[in-house]
Amino acid sequence: xxxxxxxxxxxxxxxxxxxxxxxxxxxxxxxxxxxxxxxxxxxxxxxxxxxxxxxxxxxxxxxxxxxxxxxxxxxxxxxxxxxxxxxxxxxxxxxxxxxxxxxxxxxxxxxxxxxxxxxxxxxxxxxxxxxxxxxxxxxxxxxxxxxxxxxxxxxxxxxxxxxxxxxxxxxxxxxxxxxxxxxxxxxxxxxxxxxxxxxxxxxxxxxxxxxxxxxxxxxxxxxxxxxxxxxxxxxxxxxxxxxxxxxxxxxxxxxxxxxxxxxxxxxxxxxxxxxxxxxxxx
Amino acid sequence: xxxxxxxxxxxxxxxxxxxxxxxxxxxxxxxxxxxxxxxxxxxxxxxxxxxxxxxxxxxxxxxxxxxxxxxxxxxxxxxxxxxxxxxxxxxxxxxxxxxxxxxxxxxxxxxxxxxxxxxxxxxxxxxxxxxxxxxxxxxxxxxxxxxxxxxxxxxxxxxxxxxxxxxxxxxxxxxxxxxxxxxxxxxxxxxxxxxxxxxxxxxxxxxxxxxxxxxxxxxxxxxxxxxxxxxxxxxxxxxxxxxxxxxxxxxxxxxxxxxxxxxxxxxxxxxxxxxxxxxxxxxxxxxxxxxxxxxxxxxxxxxxxxxxxxx
Numbered sequence: 001x002x003x004x005x006x007x008x009x010x011x012x013x014x015x016x017x018x019x020x021x022x023x024x025x026x027x028x029x030x031x032x033x034x035x036x037x038x039x040x041x042x043x044x045x046x047x048x049x050x051x052x053x054x055x056x057x058x059x060x061x062x063x064x065x066x067x068x069x070x071x072x073x074x075x076x077x078x079x080x081x082x083x084x085x086x087x088x089x090x091x092x093x094x095x096x097x098x099x100x101x102x103x104x105x106x107x108x109x110x111x112x113x114x115x116x117x118x119x120x121x122x123x124x125x126x127x128x129x130x131x132x133x134x135x136x137x138x139x140x141x142x143x144x145x146x147x148x149x150x151x152x153x154x155x156x157x158x159x160x161x162x163x164x165x166x167x168x169x170x171x172x173x174x175x176x177x178x179x180x181x182x183x184x185x186x187x188x189x190x191x192x193x194x195x196x197x198x199x200x201x202x203x204x205x206x207x208x209x210x211x212x213x214x215x216x217x218x219x220x221x222x223x224x225x226x227x228x229x230x231x232x233x234x235x236x237x238x239x240x241x242x243x244x245x246x247x248x249x250x251x252x253x254x255x256x257x258x259x260x261x262x263x264x265x266x267x268x269x270x271x272x273x274x275x276x277x278x279x280x281x282x
Numbered sequence: 283x284x285x286x287x288x289x290x291x292x293x294x295x296x297x298x299x300x301x302x303x304x305x306x307x308x309x310x311x312x313x314x315x316x317x318x319x320x321x322x323x324x325x326x327x328x329x330x331x332x333x334x335x336x337x338x339x340x341x342x343x344x345x346x347x348x349x350x351x352x353x354x355x356x357x358x359x360x361x362x363x364x365x366x367x368x369x370x371x372x373x374x375x376x377x378x379x380x381x382x383x384x385x386x387x388x389x390x391x392x393x394x395x396x397x398x399x400x401x402x403x404x405x406x407x408x409x410x411x412x413x414x415x416x417x418x419x420x421x422x423x424x425x426x427x428x429x430x431x432x433x434x435x436x437x438x439x440x441x442x443x444x445x446x447x448x449x450x451x452x453x454x455x456x457x458x459x460x461x462x463x464x465x466x467x468x469x470x471x472x473x474x475x476x477x478x479x480x481x482x483x484x485x486x487x488x489x490x491x492x493x494x495x496x497x498x499x500x501x502x503x504x505x506x507x508x509x510x511x512x513x514x515x516x517x518x519x520x521x522x523x524x525x526x527x528x529x530x531x532x533x534x535x536x537x538x539x540x541x542x543x544x545x546x547x548x549x550x551x552x553x554x555x556x557x558x559x560x561x562x563x564x565x566x567x568x569x570x571x572x573x574x575x576x577x578x579x580x581x582x583x584x585x586x587x588x589x590x591x592x593x
Contacts, residue, residue, distance in 0.1 A: 022352040022383040022426060032381035039374035040367065109367065117332060117365035118375070118422060122382040124331040124348035281333040 054148030103192020142186025368408025
């Protein structure tokens with residue numbers, strides 16, 4: 001392969017006859033998105049924060065529970081049914097913010113910086129970019145979250161040993177719950193990337209993400225009770241919670257149903273993002 | 283080879299690009315000229331598929347840009363606006379672009395070397411000066427070793443050293459046999475590098491011409507000569523590539539295609555007395571402004587309304 005030299009303009013060479021065979025493939029776009037993700041400092045910081053939230057808040061929740069127990073005061077109603085699993089997963093509320101926001105940054109960040117023009121010039125078919133971003137970040141978020149909960153659980157278990165909340169990994173539903181939490185957070189990451197691509201705005205993406213996961217459940221409580229019971233279990237946050245809760249009351253979805261509903265929300269967000277990506281100018 | 287057919291882009295009421303037809307031929311430097319707001323950037327964005335045409339089409343080497351299996355190998359583009367993430371290093375940016383096509387790391391190092399970015403390659407691109415950012419954009423455009431390079435206003439805002447660098451780069455690329463399509467609103471800059479000119483104003487094609495033709499059409503490089511034997515002088519001067527105009531019976535002729543010196547020598551040779559011999563060159567800048575006068579988006583109005591119109 002000959003290359004051009006800018007300063008040497010002697011002897012005009014014909015355009016190369018043998019050229020390397022480059023080709024855009026799905027695998028290569030994945031590779032590119034993987035490289036892009038890890039070449040930004042914000043990725044390391046935010047993933048670190050997510051991991052810290054998961055572990056620290058789980059441990060803090062367990063320690064708090066234990067001190068409440070020892071104090072002899074009656075437990076708050078929401079603490080009565082607490083288990084090592086529910087306490088060690090206390091951090092998911094915070095970790096979902098970190099991972100969801102990073103997901104938004106992965107896509108919307110390209111629009112706010114102008115990087116998207118380079119990205120789409122290299123992959124003008126566009127959709128592979130969205131699938132790759134969602135897959136790469138979803139898997140990374142899944143890995144970080146799963147790591148976090150499997151570190152938090154045994155520490156919380158150690159703190160709570162001997163109390164009635166104590167559970168071990170061998171207890172029924174515990175491993176399913178921990179894996180469910182990891183999967184939930186991974187999918188929150190995917191939803192973040194989809195919202196970022198759909199709204200093309202970091203602020204907008206984060207606002208919608210926070211509203212969906214944290215504010216809408218509160219607003220639903222303003223509806224009549226009969227409506228609430230029909231709508232509430234299907235909200236993204238509640239369906240997601242069913243994935244990792246140990247016990248399910250009559251209105252909540254089963255873990256499998258929760259997973260399906262949450263996957264449905266994820267698919268919906270991705271479909272919206274794909275539509276906008278293909279249909280509107282970059 | 284870039285071919286546009288009736289290429290049109292509308293934003294609501296405003297038509298940014300209006301039925302453009304042009305061909306950028308291989309192996310030439312084609313200047314894409316027009317005042318600000320003429321639709322140059324929009325046209326270039328449509329070429330690489332960032333914007334979809336409202337109607338019409340544009341193809342690169344026979345196909346829409348997105349239909350190529352290795353688009354970066356067909357066209358390398360430097361767009362006007364920054365197209366990087368400021369938090370990523372120059373090397374990481376280029377490597378991420380390279381990964382999509384399976385371009386080896388060796389080539390990334392080559393373009394870094396070629397654009398003189400080696401010393402800053404590991405630094406965050408957000409901290410780059412305008413000139414360095416432009417070099418990074420050009421490195422990305424050259425990454426796929428494309429036969430066609432497209433640059434949108436590459437000298438805008440650069441210092442003289444940067445302008446010179448770009449100018450040498452363009453001539454170097456052309457000498458390599460590449461097709462270069464470069465936009466500018468500065469005629470003088472284009473005249474130095476371009477063989478062919480596509481001139482637009484308000485989204486419409488105003489001229490598809492060469493630098494020489496543009497000058498000739500604008501009446502440049504004309505020699506005015508006056509003699510009482512103008513009919514004989516006409517015969518003496520006639521020849522291939524020479525164009526002579528002048529009113530019948532008038533002493534004055536306007537000659538293009540011959541220098542004042544050549545005319546004077548010929549006249550002396552044939553013993554024809556000359557009363558006047560003067561050459562007039564219309565600057566390219568003037569020719570361009572004449573052509574785009576009606577198409578400039580925002581005129582600076584310096585004339586005052588004629589008085590007497592009662593309010």
